[in-house]
Amino acid sequence: MCYSLPTTHLLFSAMIGKAFFSFHSVAGWTLILLFLIFILLVATLYLYFRTTEIRALAPGRKAEMDKRQLAEYISTLDKQQIDRYLENAKPSSGCKEPGVTRLAFAPLLLGITQGSIWGETGVLIMLVLLLLPVLAGIVVMIFKVGNILRREREKQRLAEAKRFSEGLSILSPAERQALLTERRDALGYGLTQRELIGELPPEDKKGLLSNVTSQAALTVVPLKKRAVKRPPIDPALARLVLAYIGCATFWLVVGTTVGEYLGIKFVAPDADHVSWLSFGRLRPVHTNMVFWGWASLGMLGLGYYIVPRVGNNPLASLRKGWYSLWLINAAVLFGSLCLMGGINNAGGEYREYIWPVMALFAIALMITLINFLQTIGRRKPKEIYISNWYIVAAIIFGLVIVTVGYLPFWQDGLGETIVQGYYMHQAVGMWFMMFTLGIVYYFLPQQLNRPIYSYSLGILAFWTQILFYTVIGTHHFIFSSIPWWLQTFAIVGSVGMIIPVAAGTTNFILTFKGGWHKLSSSYTLPFFLVGVVFYFTGSMQGTAEAFRSTNLFWHFTDFTVAHSHLTMYGIISFFLWAGMYAVVPRLTGREPPQILVGTHFWMALIGLLFYTVPLMYGGTLKGLLWIAGKPFIEGVTLMEPFWLWRAIGGSLMWLSHFFFAYNLYKMTTATRIKQKDYGILQQP
């Protein structure tokens, strides 16, 4: 493929056959990385200069005004200001000593040395992905610093005013009175200012205003927008949806309690010596419980709300909905007991429930599929909204995946492994991710009160997700004895995932466009934003992990554990919480305590980062240690501090779920919306 190009330009002649920039070259990614670091540097410098400006503003200049200066000032005053001065003896009191915000930055610059893993494309992609959120954080900080600067300028002006008033007090009262009255009269000439307003008090007869807040009490956290009252939902359906969400939350709390205990076992392996609680038995209890109990029930609950809603018709059968709920709960309960008792399906991840247990789950999916299809069949609009594409497709896929994963005909020898790769990854990508995307396509536009940016992008993402995601399962078995072509196929598919993920992310981010200001006044949108960010970084991380070169040091290490939490927790759980916080107040008319929603959000997010970042870092080091041929046990001792960090992060995540459960309790049973909050509308 090397053509001899006419070498007219000396510059280009130096690099014949090589693109200056390419996404699959180390140089290309290094360039992106350097570019990001450059932006980071620029942003940091910008912040530095802004903060020095703040510091420069802070000390007030103290010099007395002379008369000429005073006259100049007076000429700049308007009538109201003079009036106010004449009425009140003095302007507002002095301001407090401004506190200087100090920003500590320690950007971790990692040297790209030759011959180390830093030259690997996958690692560079990972670094780029890690830098993106950091960059986003700095952007936020720039805005914050901008605010501080504005406040400082305000204070500066107040100080100036004070000096001016002191200057005025030098004059004798009569002199001052004359000077100011004259100026006031001159300025006072004009219209009455009421010609256009009229004499009527303002009122809102058409009900156009909502969510008016004028209580400016000092709050610990800013008051977020309350849920908008919606047309009532069939109470029977509301009960069903709430039951799903309630059960899901129960499994979340129980499942992550198990997970928390497993995390502790890495630090204290002798915590117990009970067979039912041993690590190998509890691990699948945790994973399956949060998969089938928490995430699946949560998704289905939201699905039961969305599917009839976008079809503008009632659900085909409420009873079928209840059957599904009971079946899935039974599956999770019996499955967990079996696993703890030592009865499992022989070890494939997420396929540990034996088939009679998983059959309950499959029957529940079947019932739900029929129910949803009947509901969609009776829809009022001609179109099938894209949410329903994703949701119904996910249920079809879920059924196919479970059937293929559990039928015995193709499971001898390595057949089991090939099916296992397919099963575990399709369950994640085609059941959880697909369904959750459907939820986002409904709730994100609803919460932003603007249409989805591009319907077509959603459709593109839909079909490409099926095309690429379906083939990538075996990338969990790179370098194993399954056919080499199948491994390569999976890697190619993993790279193809860029298309649906980029399409989806773009779509969501651009839906946010113009509505970013709503982020700070909503308690659901932050969950969506975190979900979208992790949807991009988490999914792309999966692509970077799939390469052969990166598999060398990431496969089999704790990096994988970090990745699965970044995605199943960062994407799926955050989106589910977003949907639940959006829908439950609509069903019950009751809202969660906002400060506790914030607590839940921040603990979950910070916990997740404490959990994943140390595991990614430690996992990489462990992989490198293995490559270097060091004794295996050194990898275990290396991981000790990182496992401790994981336990700490895990504890934060786990505690946040109790806040969520409490919030759900408050939303369903406890507080009503207080009457006084509506009182503001009655004021003239």
Added chain:
Amino acid sequence: MEFFNNHKKLFRAVFLFFGGLTLLVAIMPALDNQRNFRPLPDAEPLSDAAVKGKMIFIANGCVACHTQQVRNVDMDKTWGSRPSIAADYAGDHRIDVWRNTATLMGTERTGPDLTNVGLRQPSAAWNLTHLYNPRILVKESVMPAYTWLFTTTMNPNPEDVVVNVPAEFRDDAGDGKVVATPEALQLLAYLQSLKQTKLPDGRPVPDFLFKKKDKAESGGSGKTTAFDGAALYATNCQSCHQPNGEGLKGAFPPLKGSLVVLNDNPEIMVNIIMNGYSGRIKEGYGPMPAVGTNNNLSPEEITAIMNHEKTSWGNNARAVSPDEIKKLVDLIKLQGTTK
């Protein structure tokens, strides 16, 4: 578009698209694989005890931390003499009506790979002690303690397998003897059965990929410096003889102050490393496996290990040279083939 607004057509297309891809990347390759591979001719079927042991291995979810696959990459050389191939798993079939096939390849290596553990660590005493509580032998281990696979009796029968457990690791008062249950012995049998099968003669062994480049390049001169005796000791010897070289009382003999190690003539020591040793069973020390042969250690690696043992923990013996050891190893190999 009509197609997008007709739910029957749309979801049928979705199902067929996904189903087709499923056939292509999962079902057909899986069927193809189980049709085309048979177990290797030399593959030994599991004993009855080992079959039961495998079920205990499965029931306790050991696969969560232990892989059973040697990948065809250089870094996996530690776990086997050759990369695993499809035929290695061809003998695995559905267990019973309730449970699926167990290839137990695993996706996580929190603990060591077990493909070849029956060759690497066949010692019954070591395995049982390690199962009772891994931290007796490996201080840093995070593996669970399987104490429920053991019972305590005051008067063990002669056929009982007694495990020597230090008092601080006993869950009970520590009066009686710790005896392995049949389940523990079955699990042990399974672990001991995990060995890589030799390929039939004349078959080329698949290559390990991603070989370290610097090793090949720096060949001639600095050979001895390339091997880290302490690291090799940790990988091959430490789990029994312990980091401090003192072994474990009543189970594994100390190397610190050992006459074999301190001997100026390296012949016996090389012989023990290459062929194993069972001369001190009466003192309560279990038989030592042929670590050098089992783990494919080169004469240079053996030299590094020996020199580490000869000069650590207060040992102060003459260091040996690779050439010297190479001659002895060659001699032992020669004897092995003529026997």
